[in-house]
Amino acid sequence: MYRYDEFDERFVRERVAQFRHQVERRLDGSLSDDEFKPLRLKNGLYLQLHAYMLRVAIPYGTLNARQLRQLAHIATRFDKGYAHFTTRQNLQYNWPKLKDVPEILDLLADVEMHCIQTSGNCIRNVTSDQFAGVAKDEVEDPRPTGELIRQWSSLHPEFAWLPRKFKIAVTGAEHDRAAIKVHDIGLRVLRHAETGEVGYEVIVGGGLGRTPMIGKVIRDFLPKGELLAYLEAVMRVYNAEGRRDNKYKARVKILVHETGPEEFIRRVEAEYAQLNGPTINAPEDEVERIAAYFAPPPYEALPEDSAILDAARRADPALDRFVEQNGFAHKQPGYVALTVSLKPIGGVPGDMSDAQMLAFADIAERWSFDELRVTHSQNLVLPHVRQDDVPAVFAALQAAGLATANAGLVTDIIACPGLDYCALATARSIPIAQGIARTFADEARQREIGPLPIKISGCINACGHHHVGAIGILGLEKAGVENYQITVGGDATENAALGERLGPGIDAEDVPGAIEAIVDVYLKERQSGEVFIETVRRAGLEPFKAGFQAFIASDEGARTLAAEPAQ
């Protein structure tokens, strides 16, 4: 794992000292609210419906046990004993007090963590594949690239006040688990088809929010050593030309859309030709120094399969089911990566108690080389578990209430905080997720349905990624009541697609029934081996629209229609 050097340490400590001083000046009145707000946002501190909210950066979603213990300690001491993992692989505290925040930031700095650039119009925390360094389909671990970008973008003087927030995601694998096509910049590490050289495919202008867009490839192959200079060229074009006149048109996706990809590429390349690349790009020894921190852990040489695990799986159906659903093939023989679901039936997606964090830190330390990951679907991962150890790990996870075998299934729902916490929300999202999960709680039924990502946002900002959910749910307000729009066909992977609406919005209590109706269409239409999204792609939207409309026309739906004029 990356360790702070002296420079990183000093920089983070100085920033905490500055913020402590800013809070003091806010409290004694020498800073007005208008002056203080951008300062607190730059340090990840929001004001929400019931309290402040502090967002902690987890660079490329990697943590160690010591860090997780510290996060637990902060949750106990300064919050209400829990915290929330987000779709940007970050962690949010829901109840901190302003006066305690400097102390919290110091505690984070003690374990090489911070909240810098988790908010505001700057380059945000870089996200990545949760199976980085683990997946068999990987060209290269994406995290050294993430770390390089973190160092380059942290306090970059030119890019501290961009037209709008800016999010970068990196994957090193063929299958995109980092949703790179819906980020401002998406990077995919690849090998050049002819030369075999390692470089990047560069995608710009993806995004969700009120104007969702799939990113455009602006470079098929960027040699690895040229990354930072090229990113700098993209950022300069955006910084100069992105629209500052209208916050809703200020993201780079709008610039790419309005200028057109060809013209955007031309401008980036013109800027790039003028830049002095060598002064911007990281020297090779620095790139190697960073990469060395992400070297594989000292694996044992083991056979591909574990007789111990095989026997244990035969003896314990729950263990067998857990490994089948939450296990992910590891490139190292004899090891497996395990997804640890933060979606127990009826729970709050992404929430974890302090006690669970402590238990999980022990598990990661003992059985996964002291490493854990956060996924963009609000789950955790134990990246390197010896297959022989899986029965013991499973038992420990069960004891901590962390052994839900639903990774990727219909109950593994992404949900933003919504109106239960968020000041921008138009409707609740968490209770909707809970209602759906309860409806599909039966394990055999979930398994029969197979992979089905449902994603829920509580307003058009789309923090819950609803546009790219195979089923997406968007909470709005209609005539003073919460109202939910359902989309189908979204996809966050390399086949990125935006979902399409099935019909009019519906009431909260009708959502689980509507999802059942949609799932029934899938079960009826699917051909052998097809997962939900494949059936949608093949059969088209019509059967799903018909099933949905039939549901709202039926008895349970009658209430909805009464409140909703036909459209």
Added chain:
Amino acid sequence: MADVKAAAKAKGPKLPVILIANDLLDGDVVFFGAQGWTRDPRAAKVAFDAETAAFMEAEGRAGFVANIVVDPYLVPVEIDAAGFPVASHYREAMRQKGPSIHPDMGKQADYPLGA
């Protein structure tokens, strides 16, 4: 929220109203009451006429300038059978209670109605 605020400015919110804000230091929701700012939603002062509403709004601005509260605004309410001023909009009602998914947290836990 922007809509609620804009509406308040354009024609004044529909009476009766209470005044809601966040405490600067702690961040939690506070209400303007007979004795000044209070954390207890049951102690919120209700304005039934435009004059009282204007007075409360001015108190909100004063609290903001004095760095006691942030983001003060008037919230339309309806008085329920028990005499409690329930916010007419579900968003503001949520602020009077706390997260619907955690009945053990927020105002609903600290200041239970009917207690």
